[in-house]
Amino acid sequence: MARKQSDYLTSLLSDDQSVDPEMTAITDGISRALERPRGTTLLNRENALARVAKGEVRQVTQLLLDPARVRVWPGNARTYAHLDADNCRELIDSIVAEGGQKVPAVVRRIEDDPDHDYEVVAGTRRHWSIAWLRAHDYPDMQFLAQVAQLDDEAAFRLADLENRARADVSDLERACNYLAALSTHYNDHQSRMAERLKVSKSWLSKMLKVATxxxxxxxxxxxxxxxxxxxxxxxxxxxxxxxxxxxxxxxxxxxxxxxxxxxxxxxxxxxxxxxxxxxxxxxxxxxxxDKPDLFSFSNKYGRTVLSLQSINRQGATIRIHAGSGAEPDHLVEALRTLLDHLEATGRGLSR
Structure with a gap:
C-alpha cells in the first residue's frame, strides 16, 4: 500500500540523516502543520510549505560530520580534557544501541582554521563520544550536528542553557565560564549579564565569586x-x-x-x-x-557588617555591627552567606 503523502513528507523532514548527510530538516512550523488530524488537506500542506518559502518558518541544516574536522568552542563551560570513557559511558552505550547519534549537537561554521570546518557550541560530550567510538571499533560513526549562525554572545547563552540541565557540568566550571564571559561579552556589567541569562543578580554574583x-x-x-x-x-x-x-x-x-x-x-x-x-x-x-571558627562578613569598604560570635547546640549568636553603612538588602545577603557557611561546614542550624 502506498504511503500517504503526509507520511512521505514527514519522512523527508525527519531527523534521520542516514540517506543524505547534507539534507535540510525543516522544523517547528512544518512539524506542527503535519501533526494535525487526519482531515488535514493538501491545501494546508501547501500553506505550510509556502510559509517556509516566505521565511516564516526556519530551516535548520543538519549534517553528518567527521569529528576530527570539528573543534570545540572554548567559550563552553564544559572542560573537554575532563571527559573520558567512564563519565561518557552512558552516552556511548546509547549511541551504539541506537545505531548512531540521534540528538544533534549545535555547531557553527568557521573560516580561519585549515584543520577544521566547524566548531561545537553545544554538544561537547556528543562530539567526544563519537570521536572515541571512531577510534574504538566504530570507524564509520559520524557526528550529527545542526548548523547555526551565532555570534559569540549568542553562542555563550545557548551553551549555558544546555549546561544548566547537565548534572555533569560542575558549578565551578560554570562559574569560571561566567567570569570569562563577563568581560568578554558584557563589559564587566553584571546586571546586563544577569538580564541576558535570565538569572538573578545575587545568584550570578555568587557564581562569579566562586570563580575566584x-x-x-x-x-x-x-x-x-x-x-x-x-x-x-x-x-x-x-x-x-x-x-x-x-x-x-x-x-x-x-x-x-x-x-x-x-x-x-x-x-x-x-x-x-x-x-x-x-x-x-x-x-x-x-x-x-581552640574556640569555634568565627565568621564575619565585610562590605567593599572593609567594614564588618555581620559576624558570628558563638555557636552551639542551642543556637548561634550573631552580631550586626553599627556604623557599617549596610542597607537592609546587604544585611540579608550577609545573613544568607553566614547560613551557607554554617551549612557548608556541617553546622547548619536546621540539623
Whole structure:
C-alpha cells in the first residue's frame, strides 16, 4: 500500500540523516502543520510549505560530520580534557544501541582554521563520544550536528542553557565560564549579564565569586566537580581575608599531597565535606585558637557588617555591627552567606 503523502513528507523532514548527510530538516512550523488530524488537506500542506518559502518558518541544516574536522568552542563551560570513557559511558552505550547519534549537537561554521570546518557550541560530550567510538571499533560513526549562525554572545547563552540541565557540568566550571564571559561579552556589567541569562543578580554574583578560588585551593579536592555553589561561595568568602588566604593555601598544599598519596595507595580520596572543613578551619588552627571558627562578613569598604560570635547546640549568636553603612538588602545577603557557611561546614542550624 502506498504511503500517504503526509507520511512521505514527514519522512523527508525527519531527523534521520542516514540517506543524505547534507539534507535540510525543516522544523517547528512544518512539524506542527503535519501533526494535525487526519482531515488535514493538501491545501494546508501547501500553506505550510509556502510559509517556509516566505521565511516564516526556519530551516535548520543538519549534517553528518567527521569529528576530527570539528573543534570545540572554548567559550563552553564544559572542560573537554575532563571527559573520558567512564563519565561518557552512558552516552556511548546509547549511541551504539541506537545505531548512531540521534540528538544533534549545535555547531557553527568557521573560516580561519585549515584543520577544521566547524566548531561545537553545544554538544561537547556528543562530539567526544563519537570521536572515541571512531577510534574504538566504530570507524564509520559520524557526528550529527545542526548548523547555526551565532555570534559569540549568542553562542555563550545557548551553551549555558544546555549546561544548566547537565548534572555533569560542575558549578565551578560554570562559574569560571561566567567570569570569562563577563568581560568578554558584557563589559564587566553584571546586571546586563544577569538580564541576558535570565538569572538573578545575587545568584550570578555568587557564581562569579566562586570563580575566584585559586587553582591551588581547588587542587585540594579530588575533583573540581566537588566544589558546589554553596561550599565554593563559603570558601571564596573566607579567602577574602589575606591572613585566612595564606593559611588556607598552606592547608590546600598539604591536603593535595595527601590526596596524591591516597591515589597511589589505591585509597579513596577524602570526601569533599572533610576537605572543605579542613580548609575553613585552617586559619583557626594556624593561630593556635581552640574556640569555634568565627565568621564575619565585610562590605567593599572593609567594614564588618555581620559576624558570628558563638555557636552551639542551642543556637548561634550573631552580631550586626553599627556604623557599617549596610542597607537592609546587604544585611540579608550577609545573613544568607553566614547560613551557607554554617551549612557548608556541617553546622547548619536546621540539623
Amino acid at each position: 578560588i585559586p587553582d591551588m585551593v581547588v587542587g585540594a579536592f579530588a575533583s573540581p566537580a566537588e566544589i558546589s555553589l554553596r561550599s565554593g561561595y563559603a570558601l571564596a568568602h573566607a579567602l577574602d581575608d589575606h591572613a585566612n588566604a595564606s593559611a588556607i593555601a598552606g592547608m590546600a598544599r598539604v591536603i593535595a599531597g595527601e590526596q596524591a598519596q591516597r591515589r597511589i595507595d589505591g585509597i579513596p580520596p577524602f570526601p569533599p565535606a572533610d576537605v572543605l572543613r579542613r580548609l575553613l578551619d585552617a586559619p583557626r588552627l594556624s593561630s593556635g585558637e
